[in-house]
Amino acid sequence: MQELDEKALLEYLTAKGAYSPKKIGASNEFTFLANRTGRPQAWKLNHQGEMESFATMPDRVLEVYHSPTGKKSIIASDFEGNEKQQFYITNDKGETVEELVISQDHFHEFGGWSPDEKKIAFASNRRHPGYFDIFVCDVETKTEQTIYETNTNCTAICWTKDGTGLIISLKVSNIDNQLHILDIASGKTRPIGNVDVPARYHSVQLQNDGAIGYLVSDEGRNTMAIASFSLNSPEEIQYLLEDEQWDIEEINLSPDETKLAYSLNQGGSSQLAVYYLKDEYEKTLESIPSGVYQSINWLNEDALLTGVTSSVIPGDIWKVEVSADQSDRLTHITPDSDIAKWWVEPELYQFTSFDGLKVPYFLYGKKHTNQPVMIYVHGGPESQIRNEYNPVIQFLASQGYAVAAPNVRGSMGYGREYVQLDDVRKRMDSVADLNHLVKDLTENHQADKDRVSIMGRSYGGFMVLAAITHYPKLWAAAVDIVGISHFRTFLENTGPWRRRLREQEYGSLENDVDFFEEIAPLNHTDKIEVPLLIFHGRNDTRVPVSEAEQLTSDLEKQNKDVELIIFDDEGHQTEKLENHVLMNTKIVEFVNHYLK
Structure with a gap:
C-alpha cells in the first residue's frame, strides 16, 4: 500500500463530466450540464x-x-x-435570466411546455x-393557476398535442405509478393502462397528430418494455418490443415518427438501439463506447445525441x-491526462446468497491474493450500481484495493421480482x-479476510450500519454517508x-415499529467493533441530519471510534467541489489508516 497521494486523488475527484444533453428547437444546437466550475451549470458548444x-x-x-x-x-x-x-x-x-416560479420553501417539478409555448x-x-398539486404558469404574465389537486404525489409529464390536457403521473409506491390524461378545462382524468395492476410507466412520447403515444412499462410483466396506446382509448396498452431479462430504460420518437431510439440496461451497462415502427425491426448501435447512456435526443432523422x-x-x-x-464525441470535458491511464474497467461477477439467489457485483482492481477490500453499497434501495465513473472507487483500486460494488436484492435493473425481494420485513x-x-470475495478472489471495509450513501449508509451491527466480525472499517440509523426516526x-x-x-409507522426497533442500527451500537466515519449535509431533505447526529452521540457515549463531519452548505448530495475533495480525502485517509 502507498501513502496517500493527495495530488493524484485531487485529479480523480476533479475529473469533470458532461451529462443531460437537451436539443434546442429544430437546430443542431444543444445544452448540457457540467460541473466545470465547482457546481453543475448549463453549457453549450459554440x-x-x-x-x-x-x-x-x-x-x-439541476436541469434545463x-x-x-x-x-x-x-x-x-x-x-x-x-x-x-x-x-x-x-x-x-x-443571455438574461429572470425569476419565473419561485417559492423557496416548496418543491417544484417541471411538467412540460405547452405547444404554443x-x-x-x-x-x-x-x-x-x-401533497403535490398540478399548476400552470403563464410565462409572459408569470401568473399561476392550480388546475388539479390530489392528496398524493402527483407530477405532470407532458402536454397533449392540442394543448387542452396534460399527462400526469400519480405515485402509488416507491416504484409504482399510474398515468392519467387530465383535461385541463373540466379537471376530469382518464387512466393510461390498467390501474388495477401495480406497474411502472415512464418515458412518454406522443405523435404530432395527438392520436398515438408510446411509453415504457412493466404492466403485467417482470421487465420494462416498449408499449403503445391510443389517446382515445388509453386504458389498454400494446407491447411492441420487450426483453425477458433486461429493462428498457428510455425511448425517444424520431422527428418523422418512424423510429424509436431506446436504451436497454444489460446488467448495469446500456445498449443503444433503434426500433423501426413500421417494419417492426430493431437495430443495435455498436460504435458508441460501452457505458451508461441517458437523455437520448434526435438531432435529425438519422442522428442521435446522448450522454x-x-x-x-x-x-x-x-x-x-x-x-x-458511426459515433463522434462532441465534448471533451476531461481531456486525456496521465491519471486516465490508471482508470480500470470492472469485471462482472455474481455470488450465491444464503437462499440460492444469484447476486451480481462489479469488481474493480483485483490484482493479487490477500488484497484489502472495500465494499461499496449503492443507495435507493431501488437503485443500481452501474458501469459509471466513480472517483473514489477508481482511486482505491489504484491504491491496491479490490473494490466490490454489489447489486443486492432490492436493486433495480433486474426486473420487478428482484426489486421487491427486500420489501418491508424482508429488509435484512x-x-x-x-x-x-x-x-x-475471500474464498473465490483471495481477498484478505482481515482487511474488509464497507461504505455507502443514503440507503447504502443504512446498509453499512446494518452490516456492522448485525455482522460485526466481518469488517475492519466503515463509512456512512447521509445514512439512515433508525427507520422510525427517519x-x-x-x-x-x-x-x-x-x-x-x-x-409503516402504524404497522411496523416493532420491526424497526428490532433491526435499527441505533439499537445495536454496542455490537459495533470497527471505526466509523460519518458524513451528512445540514440541508438534507431526504434523510435528516438527525439520523447522523443521534448515532454519533450514542457511539461517543460508549467511547467508540466515530467521527461525524456535517456540511452546512450541502443537502443529500455532495455537490460543492471543496466539500467533495474534503470528504473523499478523509475517506481515503481513513481506510488507508485502518486497512494499510
Missing part, C-alpha cells in the same frame, strides 16, 4: 465546438427545459443542495407538505449516425447478501410526501 456558458446561476443547475422552438428555456436550480427547485426563464438563449406546467407541494458515462469516462456527449452506426435479507459477498422526520412513499418499501 461554432468551433468549444464549451461556453449557456447561463450561470448562483447555485447548482427548452420550449418546442427553442426560443425560450426554463432553468431549474435549488439552494445549497436542498432539492427545492425554483424555475427561471430565459428568452434569449441564456405560452405556458408551462409544474407540480408543487405548496398546499400541503405531503455517455462509464468506469473510464467521467461523462461526455456523443453523436451517433444511425444508418452508418439484503444485508445478509453482504455477508455472503464477503465470503465469495420516517418521523423526513418530508411528509416522502414518508408515504417510503412506507411502501420500508414498512
Whole structure:
C-alpha cells in the first residue's frame, strides 16, 4: 500500500463530466450540464465546438427545459443542495435570466411546455407538505393557476398535442405509478393502462397528430418494455418490443415518427438501439463506447445525441449516425491526462446468497491474493450500481484495493421480482447478501479476510450500519454517508410526501415499529467493533441530519471510534467541489489508516 497521494486523488475527484444533453428547437444546437466550475451549470458548444456558458446561476443547475422552438428555456436550480427547485426563464438563449416560479420553501417539478409555448406546467407541494398539486404558469404574465389537486404525489409529464390536457403521473409506491390524461378545462382524468395492476410507466412520447403515444412499462410483466396506446382509448396498452431479462430504460420518437431510439440496461451497462415502427425491426448501435447512456435526443432523422458515462469516462456527449452506426464525441470535458491511464474497467461477477439467489457485483482492481477490500453499497434501495465513473472507487483500486460494488436484492435493473425481494420485513435479507459477498470475495478472489471495509450513501449508509451491527466480525472499517440509523426516526422526520412513499418499501409507522426497533442500527451500537466515519449535509431533505447526529452521540457515549463531519452548505448530495475533495480525502485517509 502507498501513502496517500493527495495530488493524484485531487485529479480523480476533479475529473469533470458532461451529462443531460437537451436539443434546442429544430437546430443542431444543444445544452448540457457540467460541473466545470465547482457546481453543475448549463453549457453549450459554440461554432468551433468549444464549451461556453449557456447561463450561470448562483447555485447548482439541476436541469434545463427548452420550449418546442427553442426560443425560450426554463432553468431549474435549488439552494445549497436542498432539492427545492425554483424555475427561471430565459428568452434569449441564456443571455438574461429572470425569476419565473419561485417559492423557496416548496418543491417544484417541471411538467412540460405547452405547444404554443405560452405556458408551462409544474407540480408543487405548496398546499400541503405531503401533497403535490398540478399548476400552470403563464410565462409572459408569470401568473399561476392550480388546475388539479390530489392528496398524493402527483407530477405532470407532458402536454397533449392540442394543448387542452396534460399527462400526469400519480405515485402509488416507491416504484409504482399510474398515468392519467387530465383535461385541463373540466379537471376530469382518464387512466393510461390498467390501474388495477401495480406497474411502472415512464418515458412518454406522443405523435404530432395527438392520436398515438408510446411509453415504457412493466404492466403485467417482470421487465420494462416498449408499449403503445391510443389517446382515445388509453386504458389498454400494446407491447411492441420487450426483453425477458433486461429493462428498457428510455425511448425517444424520431422527428418523422418512424423510429424509436431506446436504451436497454444489460446488467448495469446500456445498449443503444433503434426500433423501426413500421417494419417492426430493431437495430443495435455498436460504435458508441460501452457505458451508461441517458437523455437520448434526435438531432435529425438519422442522428442521435446522448450522454455517455462509464468506469473510464467521467461523462461526455456523443453523436451517433444511425444508418452508418458511426459515433463522434462532441465534448471533451476531461481531456486525456496521465491519471486516465490508471482508470480500470470492472469485471462482472455474481455470488450465491444464503437462499440460492444469484447476486451480481462489479469488481474493480483485483490484482493479487490477500488484497484489502472495500465494499461499496449503492443507495435507493431501488437503485443500481452501474458501469459509471466513480472517483473514489477508481482511486482505491489504484491504491491496491479490490473494490466490490454489489447489486443486492432490492436493486433495480433486474426486473420487478428482484426489486421487491427486500420489501418491508424482508429488509435484512439484503444485508445478509453482504455477508455472503464477503465470503465469495475471500474464498473465490483471495481477498484478505482481515482487511474488509464497507461504505455507502443514503440507503447504502443504512446498509453499512446494518452490516456492522448485525455482522460485526466481518469488517475492519466503515463509512456512512447521509445514512439512515433508525427507520422510525427517519420516517418521523423526513418530508411528509416522502414518508408515504417510503412506507411502501420500508414498512409503516402504524404497522411496523416493532420491526424497526428490532433491526435499527441505533439499537445495536454496542455490537459495533470497527471505526466509523460519518458524513451528512445540514440541508438534507431526504434523510435528516438527525439520523447522523443521534448515532454519533450514542457511539461517543460508549467511547467508540466515530467521527461525524456535517456540511452546512450541502443537502443529500455532495455537490460543492471543496466539500467533495474534503470528504473523499478523509475517506481515503481513513481506510488507508485502518486497512494499510
